[in-house]
Amino acid sequence: MKVLCLLTLLCWIQFAYAQRINFKTVGNHMIADVMVNGSMAAKAFMDTGSPTTIIDSTFAANSGFKVNREGKRLKIRTPLITYYCYPLMDDTINVNGLRNTRPVYVGNLKRRKGFSDIDMILGNGYIAQDGSRMLTLNIAKGYVEYGRKEIGKEFKKGIMTVDEHDFVSTDAPLRLYTQNDGNSQLGGRFVIDTGNANYLFLCGRNERVSEFLKMKGIEPEEKIMHGKTIQYIRMQSAEILGKEVMMKGAPLVILPRMRFYDYTGAIGFKFLKEVEMILDYDNNLLYVK
Numbered sequence: 001m002k003v004l005c006l007l008t009l010l011c012w013i014q015f016a017y018a019q020r021i022n023f024k025t026v027g028n029h030m031i032a033d034v035m036v037n038g039s040m041a042a043k044a045f046m047d048t049g050s051p052t053t054i055i056d057s058t059f060a061a062n063s064g065f066k067v068n069r070e071g072k073r074l075k076i077r078t079p080l081i082t083y084y085c086y087p088l089m090d091d092t093i094n095v096n097g098l099r100n101t102r103p104v105y106v107g108n109l110k111r112r113k114g115f116s117d118i119d120m121i122l123g124n125g126y127i128a129q130d131g132s133r134m135l136t137l138n139i140a141k142g143y144v145e146y147g148r149k150e151i152g153k154e155f156k157k158g159i160m161t162v163d164e165h166d167f168v169s170t171d172a173p174l175r176l177y178t179q180n181d182g183n184s185q186l187g188g189r190f191v192i193d194t195g196n197a198n199y200l201f202l203c204g205r206n207e208r209v210s211e212f213l214k215m216k217g218i219e220p221e222e223k224i225m226h227g228k229t230i231q232y233i234r235m236q237s238a239e240i241l242g243k244e245v246m247m248k249g250a251p252l253v254i255l256p257r258m259r260f261y262d263y264t265g266a267i268g269f270k271f272l273k274e275v276e277m278i279l280d281y282d283n284n285l286l287y288v289k
Contacts, residue, residue, distance in 0.1 A: 019128050019146045021046070021096055028197035028269045030139070034095050034122070036063075042119035044095070046144060048137070048279070049193030049266065050123040051166030052076050053093070053100055054083055056109040059119040066090070067106050076105055077165070083107040098126040098146055101133075102166070124168060124279075133281035137194065139273040151278065155287035156242045160279060161189065168192045168279060169263065170286060174200070175239040176252070178218075186212050188264025190240065192279065192286070196268030199247055200238060203265050204231065204256035213254075220254055231256065240267065241288045245274045 023032035023046055030046040040063050054076060060067060066089035073084045085107035092100040102125040109115045127133055128147035136145040151157075161169050174186045188208045190200075202209045213220070220231035232251035237244055250270075278287040 019096075019098070020143050021145075022143045024142070025139075030144075030194055030269070031118070032122070034120075036095055036120070037093055038097075043117055044120045044122040045115065045118050045195070046122045047193070047195035048124050048135075048168060049191055049195040050121055051125060051168075052102060052121075053095075053104045053123040053125070054085060054109065054121040055088070055104060055106050056119050057106050058110070060088075060106045065106065074105065076107065081112060083109070095122060095126065097129060101125045101127055124281075125166065135279045135281070137272055137277045137279070139194070139269065140276075149278070151287055152289075155276075155278065155289045158241055158286045158288065160192075160281075160284050160286040162281065162284065168281075170241065170267075172240050174264070175244075176233075177236045177238065178233060182216070184212070184216050186264060189262070191263055191266040192272075192277070193266040194269050194272060196266050197270070198253055198268040199235070199245065199250055199270040200240075200268055201253040201255055201265050203263055204254045206262070206264050208264050209254070221251075238271070240271075241275075241286075243275050243288055245271050 021032050021034060023030040032044050032046055034042055034044045036042050042059065055065065067086045068089050069086050073086060076083045076085050085105035088104045088106060091103070093104050094100065109118055109121065126146060130147050132148045134146070134148050136149060138145070158170055158172060161171065163169065169189045169191045171189050174190065175183060176186060177183045186208065188206065204210065218233060220233055222229055222231055231254040233254070234249050235247040235252045236249065237246045276289040280286065
């Protein structure tokens with residue numbers, strides 16, 4: 001009887017932790033060792049800003065995945081980069097026991113700087129074993145967790161929007177505190193994007209952003225990175241979703257060529273690291289502590 005209870009307990013523990021994916025922080029990105037379809041080890045870049053899972057073409061070939069190369073390549077857009085991909089012949093995959101709910105694509109991930117050893121981009125479309133689509137981000141402790149959980153009173157609730165491209169965002173005012181002690185509020189829609197290594201970034205082509213900079217008389221600083229001119233504002237702190245994060249003079253980057261100009265910007269890795277966030281896809285709600 002004791003042996004049976006012990007086996008039951010071990011099975012329960014394995015089930016409970018099967019839905020947690022631990023990761024290492026590499027260059028302010030979340031990199032995890034995962035198992036694909038229960039048998040293939042892969043190194044995954046975890047990106048809530050990507051609605052799509054993309055498998056690297058070399059990894060796909062070495063792992064025996066069948067790729068549908070008929071027709072044109074598809075453009076898979078993320079907030080910062082576009083990939084040209086073919087779909088897998090299989091409808092979907094599972095990762096660490098999590099079932100993907102969307103088509104999976106294959107493309108050359110090595111073209112992205114810093115991705116030489118990455119086998120896949122893990123998007124946001126996965127279902128836990130309990131049937132839920134609830135995702136907990138606890139970046140400070142180095143894990144994400146899939147599955148239902150009780151929401152404590154210490155969490156603040158907000159509305160989460162999933163658009164036609166399956167990008168996850170929230171409509172929330174962003175309060176900015178600049179180095180000259182000025183403070184301003186900027187409204188709009190912000191993507192929840194762990195793939196963005198910064199605290200936040202703003203979309204320079206968005207009307208709200210351009211009008212905000214003009215109205216406040218803010219002249220962004222500029223610097224050259226990799227042959228491109230980057231605009232930014234030095235920030236003391238920023239507050240969104242009821243959470244103020246000290247930025248200590250870090251740059252708030254303004255991306256003039258951001259493709260999704262209907263968004264004000266994105267909440268990035270460094271900001272999300274300061275909070276615990278729960279994304280409830282089933283009810284279009286998010287919670288922040």
